[in-house]
Structure formats: structure tokens, C-alpha cells
Amino acid sequence: MKLTPATQLTEEQVNTGMDLVTKDGLAVETMVVLTGGTFLTALALKLGASNFQIGLLAALPTLTNIFQLFAIWLAQRYNNRRVITVTCTAFARIPLIVIGLMPFVFSAGTTIHTLISLLFFHYLFGSLAGATWNSWMKDLLPGEKLGSFYAQRTRLTQILNVTLSLTVSLLIDFVKTRFPEYETVALTALFLAGSVAGLSSLWLLIRTPEPLATVQPNNLIRQYTLPLKDTNFKRLLFFNGSWIFAVNLATPFLTVYMLKTMGLSVFMVTVMAIVGQLSGILFVRIWGRYSDKYSNKTVILICAPLYVAAMLAWAFTAVSASVHFTVALLTLINILTGIANSGINLSLNNLGIKLAPSGHAMVYLSAKNMVIALCSAAAPLLGGILADFFAHHQQIWMMVWKSQWNFFFVMSAILAMLSTRLLKKVAESGEERKGIVLEEMLLSFKARLVSVPAVLSRRNKK
Secondary structure, rough: OOOOEEEOHHHHHHHHHHHHHHHHHHHHHHHHHHHHHHHHHHHHHHHOOOHHHHHHHHHHHHHHHHHHHHHHHHHHHHHHHHHHHHHHHHHHHHHHHHHHHHHHHHOOOOHHHHHHHHHHHHHHHHHHHHHHHHHHHHHHHHHHHHHHHHHHHHHHHHHHHHHHHHHHHHHHHHHHHHHHHHHHHHHHHHHHHHHHHHHHHHHHHOOOOEEEOOOOOOOOOHHHHHHOOOOHHHHHHHHHHHHHHHHHHHHHHHHHHHHOOOOHHHHHHHHHEEEEEHHHHHHHHHHHHHHHHHHHHHHHHHHHHHHHHHHHHHHOOOOOOHHHHHHHHHHHHHHHHHHHHHHHHHHHHHHHHHOOHHHHHHHHHHHHHHHHHHHHHHHHHHHHHHHHHHHOOHHHHHHOOOOHHHHHHHHHHHHHHHHHHOOOOOOOOOOOHHHHHHHHHHHHHHHHHHHHHHHHHHHHOO
């Protein structure tokens, strides 16, 4: 199969490409679920990881985005984003295979240092592939369908995430209970299964059509200054960076908090994550529709206060000895977080694509990814250092915050709230006051409530 870009794509090719991109998202999501999140944290803790090492693992996926400059150079030199994406994706899967095979090849298994080193290369090549993939999608996907397409794709991947996470967590808890000596092997074997899913995405990427990119023959460093000269896009970078820093100051340690401090099982932690994902699934289509109808900025301004409220609520999870109260509060927190994150993540992605000019999309989006990389890497690393420090100075910590984790929850919420001020300076076509959008959402919700009895009445008559 030839992997050369097409000068022009037919409508049928575009539709086929959109279908393949959705399937690729499902394959990649399978890989991400099995090799990240709760299961990666559980494996790291089993291998004796410190809080700093947990923060480093959380930082790696975005920290490696700083190498995307090399991907842009490759794309300009060869003007074939599909080949670059496929090649880098293939290299990104190799470390997962190695991690998965280590317990079966070496009697000592793996160590936390080996795990971090191999995952660095996995995320490095994944970041290089992501740079060219983003530009590829910018030219492949119709702009007027962007919000609804990504909303549907996100919805499907989250449904898969929920199903797979629940099943695997039950399996891990079963192994932990019945065969505790094999828990580390079971967690490591997930990487082997994840690599199989990751390799299947290669075939889907190979078959996805690519429109020929317009290459700008400018100096690479000079091109990277373009987003910084674009006042509006620069404002987006400031907001995106500050928001990601605020979120990642606490988020990577929520799983650690639930597993170690609260003593929850892997299954219970997964259930809480699934509650958030289900909330996101229910709302992501709504956010996609409103981002297309109004603006991504409006959706973010509606969702951000929900996230802030949820993060503040984490500080109250240890105030009661009642298990029922704690579970109810955790459920509410994850519902709010799921609703908020589904709108924020979708809209931030769409806003970056929307504000990036077609001729320089790769440079603009890579600049955005690099800003995100620096901020999202700095936050968990700083958080890990502080957590390890205060773990050895508990008297000072407990006097001020009552719990060693409350500082991160409160600071994350405050910084997230302050960062929304930066978003208000970003201009986007079609933006509307959030009050108007909220009013329409409320009217739509009331209309659906009124229509339910009528529908039930017609069904009873039949």
C-alpha cells in the first residue's frame, strides 16, 4: 500500500478516514487504559515508587512533547505525515512489549527505574507521532463537523474505557486476593496486552487517507515564533498552560490518595473513575453540540467552576468516619469532574485547532503541546517533591492543613479558578455569554422533562 498523500480527497475518502480515525481512537484507548491510569499507579506503588517518581510518571506523557520540534522538521523535510506518524507509533509500542515480557524473561522482573526509563521512550515516540497526527487531522476532518465528530469519538472511547477498566480491575483484585504473589506479574502483563492493541492502531493509521500538506519553506525557528506573534493564540497558550498546571498539581496524586491514604481497593478506585467517565459520556455530546453552535470558550467557562468545586470537595473526603458519607462524596466529586472535564478537554482541543491557521497548523499546535508539556510536567514534579518533603515533616503539615494532601486540593482549585481570567481575553468567533447558553440548556432540559410523561402516555395507550 502506497503511503503518499493525495492532492485532493473525495467525500467518500474523507468519510472513510473519519471512520478509521474513530477506530484508531478505540485501539489507542485500549492501550492507554491497560498501560496507564490506576493500573500504572498500582504497579509503580507495588515497585516501591516515591511520590516524586509517581509525579515523574505522570509528567512523562506531556514532558516528552518538547521534542515535537524534531517532528516538525521531519514533516517539512519529507512532507508525508502519515509515514512519520506510523513509523514513530511503531517505535512507541516496542517499550510496552519489553515491559510486558520482562517478568517472563528475567526472574527479577522489572524495577521502578526500568519502568520509568522504558516509558520515557514510549511517550517520546508517541509525542513525535502526535505532532504530525494533529496536523494530519486538521487537514482531513471537515471544520464544520469538528465538535460533533470529536464528541462522538470521545464518547465511544470513554464507553470502552469504562467497560475495560471495570473488567480489568476486577481481574487485578481477584489476583491480589487469591494469588498475591502474582500481582506484580499481572499488572506488568497488562502492558503486553496494551501493546497488542497499540499495534492494531498501526494498520488503521496506514489505511487512513492523508491530504497533501502545504509546506511553508521558512526557517524552523522563525516558524516557531509565529504563534508567539499571534496575540490571540498567545493568550490561548497562557490560559492553557496555567489551567494544565493547576489541574496536574493534584490530579496525578488522587489515585495515590485513594489507594494509600483512604485504603480503597483497585476495584473501588476504578469504580470512582468510571463514575466520572460515565458522566463525561452523558455530557460530551451536549458539549460538542454547544461548542459547534456557540463557541468552545463558552463551554470552558461553564465547565471550569464545576471542576473547581469538585477539587475543593476533595479536602472534605476525610472529615467523616462514615463510609457511606465518604463514598457518596467521592461519587459526587467524580460526577462533577467527569461533566467538567468532558467539556473542557473537548473544547480546549477544538479551540487550538480552530485558532491555528491551516498553513501553519503543525507549528501552532506543536507550540501549544510544548507549552502544555512544560506546565503539566512541572506541576506533578513539584507536587511530588512537596509531598515527599511534607511526608517527613508531618507535624508542620498537620498543624496547617490537617491532611498532607489537602494543600494540593485547595491550591489546585485556587489556581484553576484564577486561570479562567486568562481565558476571557481569548477571542473566538461565535462566542456567546455563558448565561445565554446556560439558559438554553435549562430550557432544553425542562422540555425533555415535559416530553417524558407524554411519551410514556403514548406507549401505554399502544
